[in-house]
Amino acid sequence: xxxxxxxxxxxxxxxxxxxxxxxxxxxxxxxxxxxxxxxxxxxxxxxxxxxxxxxxxxxxxxxxxxxxxxxxxxxxxxxxxxxxxxxxxxxxxxxxxxxxxxxxxxxxxxxxxxxxxxxxxxxxxxxxxxxxxxxxxxxxxxxxxxxxxxxxxxxxxxxxxxxxxxxxxxxxxxxxxxxxxxxxxxxxxxxxxxxxxxxxxxxxxxxxxxxxxxxxxxxxxxxxxxxxxxxxxxxxxxxxxxxxxxxxxxxxxxxxxxxxxxxxxxxxxxxxxxxxxxxxxxxxxxxxxxxxxxxxxxxxxxxxxxxxxxxxxxxxxxxxxxxxxxxxxxxxxxxxxxxxxxxxxxxxxxxxxxxxxxxxxxxxxxxxxxxxxxxxxxxxxxxxxxxxxxxxxxxxxxxxxxxxx
Numbered sequence: 001x002x003x004x005x006x007x008x009x010x011x012x013x014x015x016x017x018x019x020x021x022x023x024x025x026x027x028x029x030x031x032x033x034x035x036x037x038x039x040x041x042x043x044x045x046x047x048x049x050x051x052x053x054x055x056x057x058x059x060x061x062x063x064x065x066x067x068x069x070x071x072x073x074x075x076x077x078x079x080x081x082x083x084x085x086x087x088x089x090x091x092x093x094x095x096x097x098x099x100x101x102x103x104x105x106x107x108x109x110x111x112x113x114x115x116x117x118x119x120x121x122x123x124x125x126x127x128x129x130x131x132x133x134x135x136x137x138x139x140x141x142x143x144x145x146x147x148x149x150x151x152x153x154x155x156x157x158x159x160x161x162x163x164x165x166x167x168x169x170x171x172x173x174x175x176x177x178x179x180x181x182x183x184x185x186x187x188x189x190x191x192x193x194x195x196x197x198x199x200x201x202x203x204x205x206x207x208x209x210x211x212x213x214x215x216x217x218x219x220x221x222x223x224x225x226x227x228x229x230x231x232x233x234x235x236x237x238x239x240x241x242x243x244x245x246x247x248x249x250x251x252x253x254x255x256x257x258x259x260x261x262x263x264x265x266x267x268x269x270x271x272x273x274x275x276x277x278x279x280x281x282x283x284x285x286x287x288x289x290x291x292x293x294x295x296x297x298x299x300x301x302x303x304x305x306x307x308x309x310x311x312x313x314x315x316x317x318x319x320x321x322x323x324x325x326x327x328x329x330x331x332x333x334x335x336x337x338x339x340x341x342x343x344x345x346x347x348x349x350x351x352x353x354x355x356x357x358x359x360x361x362x363x364x365x366x367x368x369x370x371x372x373x374x375x376x377x378x379x380x381x382x383x384x385x386x387x388x389x390x391x392x393x394x395x396x397x398x399x400x401x402x403x404x405x
Contacts, residue, residue, distance in 0.1 A: 051399040056354060057388040059337050059380050063279055064330035065269050067371040069320040071261045073300070075252030077272070077315040079245070080301075081211060084219075084238035087113060088204040090227040093220055098240060100218055104209040111239050113226065115205035122202045125195035132191040136184035143177035150174035213242035216313065243313055248304060249285055250317045253297040262287060267325045268302050273316040279331065281305040282319065336373040341388040342366065352387040352394050353380050354402070359387055361396035 091113035098110045153170035156162040220226055220236040227237065250270055254262055268282040285303035292299070302319050304311070342364065343350050349366050352359040367375030380386060387394060394400070 051357065051401040052390070052393050053403060054352075054354075054359075054387040054394070054400045055389045056385050056402050057338055057341055059335060059376065059382050059384045059386065061277075061333040061382055062336045062370060062373055063269070063333050064368075064370055065279070065320070065322060065326045068322040068324060068326065068330075069269075070323050071254070071258055071321040073252035073254050073319050073321070075250055075317055075319065077248055077311060077313055077317055078251045078301075079243035079313050080247035080249050081213070081244035082216075082242070082313075083210055083213070084241050085110065085207060085209065086228055086238045087111075087207050087226045088228060089113060089118075089201070090225070091115075091205060093222050093224050093226055093236075093239070096218070096220070096222055096239070098215045098218070100215055102215045104213055104215065104242065106209055106211045108209045109206045110209055110215075111207040111220075113205040113207070115202060118198070118202040118205055122195070122198035125191065125198040129188065129191040129195050132184065132188040136181065136188050139177065139180040139184040143174075143181045146170075146174040146177035207239055209242060211242075211244055212246075213244045215240050216243050217241045245309075246307065248307075248311055248313065250282065250302045250304075250319055252300050252302065252317070252319050253292070253295060254300050256291060256296050256298060259287070259298050259300075262300055262321055267322045269320040269322060269326070270302060270304065271318045271320070272311065273318075275310065277333075280308065280311075281326070281331075284321070334367070334370070335376045335379075335382055336370055337376055337379075337386060338372060338388060339369065339374040340372075341386055341391070342374060343391045343394075351379060352391065352398075354385040354387060354400065357399055357401065359394055359396070359398055359400050361394075 093111060094114050095112035096110070098104060104110055150170045150173070153162060153167045157164065157167035218240050220239045224236050226239055262284060264284050264287060266284040268284060270280040270282045272278065272280070282302045282304055284300060286301045288299040288301070290299075291297065300319075337351065341351060343352070348363055350361050350363050353362045362380055364379035365377045367377045369375075387400065
């Protein structure tokens with residue numbers, strides 16, 4: 001072992017250097033290829049290209065009737081028949097049989113005032129009528145008796161069998177009886193009139209509904225003093241406020257410059273803020289013959305063609321005045337986008353769906369044209385955001401930015 005040739009164990013560095021260089025070059029080559037592949041992938045995804053500034057829009061529900069709209073106006077739902085029900089007398093409220101939302105019929109007693117004095121006055125008047133009728137009956141009996149005596153005495157006087165003074169007495173009695181009957185008849189009529197008046201005053205203590213309606217507000221409570229004119233500070237005038245829900249209209253203000261576009265009987269479409277997904281057919285009921293000088297507008301009343309129990313007075317409403325009646329197929333909402341947001345060159349129709357900071361090219365199937373909109377029979381869901389412009393600078397996967405409003 002001591003004789004080993006140590007020279008044979010020495011490593012020649014010259015033989016290792018080419019191999020190390022080759023390995024190092026191979027490593028860098030692989031890294032370079034990986035970088036190129038990554039760059040290609042990023043470029044393919046649009047991450048290395050500058051973002052395209054686009055205008056965005058949404059896929060939305062629209063009604064075909066929107067293409068028939070000539071004019072839009074805002075207003076409120078109002079009741080054409082509305083009444084503040086008050087008493088004809090001043091008195092204390094002792095009965096109130098309704099509350100907000102109660103339905104009442106025409107003539108129904110909804111409240112009552114204290115009526116003991118009125119009832120006593122009616123009873124006195126009824127007694128006076130009875131007395132007057134009895135007096136008339138006595139006067140009529142006396143007239144009948146006097147009439148018979150007068151006729152008999154007249155016959156005897158003509159024959160000369162009785163003195164003239166006896167006949168004159170019978171004649172005077174007859175005339176007196178006739179006058180008594182007339183007087184008692186007049187007294188009976190006066191008593192009857194007093195009874196009628198007392199009956200009316202007693203009925204005035206019953207506050208009745210003037211027509212079929214729904215109670216909107218209750219303005220008084222039991223124990224309150226009510227009066228026709230609310231003459232005192234602690235008195236109430238209207239006991240309740242009611243409205244005929246079958247007479248609901250929409251009152252809108254139309255500017256004087258646009259009133260020529262509105263005609264009586266014109267078809268309309270009514271939208272309520274409370275039910276944004278519903279449309280109600282209507283018709284121009286009336287154009288008021290006066291203008292509001294402060295607003296330079298004219299009030300137009302639009303009637304509902306169909307009654308809906310959800311509609312209530314004072315709801316906010318918008319009215320679209322249409323150029324013609326809508327057909328059955330034009331009353332159903334359609335999924336649509338602006339026609340300008342659909343790319344139709346170099347292939348089938350498509351839209352660019354915005355997803356984050358990129359767009360995806362999505363094929364669509366188009367339906368009917370709706371003014372500046374076009375129906376989407378197939379494509380992105382309602383509410384999806386799509387690019388509206390510039391479509392010629394967009395490709396599938398392109399980066400986009402949306403300017404802040």
